[in-house]
Amino acid sequence: MFKILKNLKPFSTMIFFILLFIFGQAMAELALPTLMSDVVNNGMMQGDTGYILTYGGYMLLVALGSSLCSIIGAFFSAKVALGVGKNLRDMVFTRVENYSLHEFDKLGTASLITRTTNDIVQIQTVLVMMLRFMIYAPVMCIGGIVMAVSRDKGLTVILLVVIPVLLAFMGAVSLAVMPLFKSMQKKLDRLNMVLRENLTGIRVIRAFNKLNHEHNRFKDANGDLTNTAIKANQTMAVIQPVMMLLLNVTSIAITWFGGWRIAQNNMQIGDMMAFIQYAMQIMFSFVMVAVMFVMIPRAQASAERVNEVLEMEPEILDPEERRPSGGKTGFVAFENVSFYYPGAEQPALSNITFEAGPGEVTAIIGGTGSGKSTLINMIPRFYDASQGAVFVDSINVKDFSQEELRNKIGFVPQSAVLFSGSITENLSYGKMNATEEEICHAAEIAQASDFIADMPDGFDTIIAQGGTNVSGGQKQRLSIARALVRKPEIYIFDDSFSALDFKTDAKLRAALKNETGNAAVIIVAQRVSTVMDADQILVLDDGELVGMGTHKELLQSCQVYREIVSSQLSEEEMNTYE
CATH class of the missing domain: 3.40.50.300 (P-loop containing nucleotide triphosphate hydrolases)
Known part of the structure; x- marks a missing residue:
């Protein structure tokens, strides 16, 4: 995957602006709970309508700025990822054009088609995620922890319990799904090969009355890929309900202990609400990173297959210098x-x-x-x-x-x-x-x-x-x-x-x-x-x-x-x- 990332170099200026806008989005989202806390503590609890309107306006502006940064960052991320995909397809096609018949036989036509299409799409998908989350998630996590501690140090004990549980769960999911994603690409090769043979050999298939046989071959290859994909997606689908359960348990715990601290006059209502928001942001940032690392193995498998094409040196190469002609044309x-x-x-x-x-x-x-x-x-x-x-x-x-x-x-x-x-x-x-x-x-x-x-x-x-x-x-x-x-x-x-x-x-x-x-x-x-x-x-x-x-x-x-x-x-x- 790191070899593929070298292709980001032509887009370095655009990547700089992506990181800038994503950083701006993260900082704006980190500011919103604090503003909300001030509105509750100093506006609602004090009955100060002017304060509510003023800081509510600030929240709208910050939210608008966050949305703009998110949209611009997503646009440039997609543009960079698609640009890299376009360049990779061009590089793969150019390299394949220079292959001898031996290299074609070695890799196989069906596999070369998959590598030029599906594998590069997988790389593009992960590149978009990396460009959007590689700055956003760490900033949100670190910033959320700092801001949560600044609201109330006592409640951070809840995060110390929940975060390790979340990390262990995401690690288990990653270990389960990685082999499935890797095998999916090979099974996609198999499906493409069977499909290509059926399309190019349809006359022979019909002549020998083997339609049912070929249908069963395709059905087996398609079913094999589908079953693996379903298993991988079922494993990934566990993330959302477990994540929501942890979020809700965390919210209940913060509300419970936060209410007790408010009753003891050790915490304000606005601070508790802000703390809940920061806890959610911290946990979502861990989920973003985890999902990204779950997707990376599939992209890694695809990147290895693309690199195999790019690194395979053609056996037949042009000479550095050409000898002078012997003068016999058409000999x-x-x-x-x-x-x-x-x-x-x-x-x-x-x-x-x-x-x-x-x-x-x-x-x-x-x-x-x-x-x-x-x-x-x-x-x-x-x-x-x-x-x-x-x-x-x-x-x-x-x-x-x-x-x-x-x-x-x-x-x-x-x-x-x-x-x-x-x-x-x-x-x-x-x-x-x-x-x-x-x-x-x-x-x-x-x-x-x-x-x-x-x-x-x-x-x-x-x-x-x-x-x-x-x-x-x-x-x-x-x-x-x-x-x-x-x-x-x-x-x-x-x-x-x-x-x-x-x-x-x-x-x-x-x-x-x-x-x-x-x-x-x-x-x-x-x-x-x-x-x-x-x-x-x-x-x-x-x-x-x-x-x-x-x-x-x-x-x-x-x-x-x-x-x-x-x-x-x-x-x-x-x-x-x-």
Whole structure:
């Protein structure tokens, strides 16, 4: 929590005024019982109406001043807390943007969403309480004790009995509720994860008729969080009735013993009334502090989770200096590259070496889990090589800034991702200043013009969240068009033709040849028909490069490739292509 409090520094001037106004509020509230005591002793008991009106007016002014200080202090406290929350969300979002895929996998998407939203809200809530009460409560407590003693020292014995009882009770509540608040955040993570899986996987859930199963999963996660929250709130709810009981017992005791002292002429009625008010203020100040310290553990748990995000250093960092260019634009090379996923005993890739030059099409084929996607993810540095080196334009990718490296690449992922907004906004995502002509040309190359023209608003048609209002093939073609608009030096297609029919696939690849003539094109594909025209084909098997060459060469030299071809083409077709 102390690390989070460092973010208060930009608001130091505002915090100074908060403390000033809160101090003013506390002093005004401490003055009111004394003024009331004077009105009773010197006005009401003496029958002096003028004194009552004069000091009653003073009480109204002090009360008005206290209210103004309270309102201004609360306003600035909320403003500071929300400002810190805004800065924290920005810091968390910026840090997460720089994470490698490994860090994403380590923390989890659901947890990152909770940390960016709910956890920061918890921090904001406690910050408001701290800014309002960290000065107010101590001043009210100390000032109340001083003023109570000044009214009557004898009655302070009652406070010496009640305050320890109150502190013991609040301590017991704090110990009971702290673990509950800490566990609530983890259970909220679980609930978010189940909800996210249900929303993103609704088609699969319905296809397998698992609605009841998923409903029960959500019900269990929701019930677990609810039960913990109810238990925590039930424990917190005990505070108010017990507090009111102690306040009432204290008031009765003060009235009882105060009445006895008044009868003995050792105390005035106004002083007893003031003493009761000061006792209430002292006890409420202890409750404020106790409630704040009960809430702090939940904020502390949230702060630790936020700090974990902020302190986790991304594995992939930009270099301090960039090496000079080797002069080969659109050139990709792997030299003895091996890669291990964190914690894995076996490598996902082993000793991969190949080159892909501008104007060449390099295709990668292999069985499921052979390492195809892992290989291409290393070009834009989504992962870094465990051994060996990856080069772009004859420069090690680690010597580029990530922004500069990725500006050279047009990447079409295996699962097409579209963003909410118009088709034009999606296609110009990689080149914000793209002209209408460039966008239309890219859509035509990607074989997307026809279905876009059939849409009600053409290129202004709004894509729903997740692209749910377009088909899988349409998604892929829009993703390909988005990469084409960028006109990069290197095109990477990660199984980006799988949802296309054979006719559209062939037409698109034919159109791509003219469009990508000066760029390196790397295609990951499952279909032999997609890769057989490539300048070179890389055959991966269990993370190893077991074949490299043209279609005809690999049919003669690579058994794995021949098996893949034979599983998709008849013997007659194989002979024809040979």
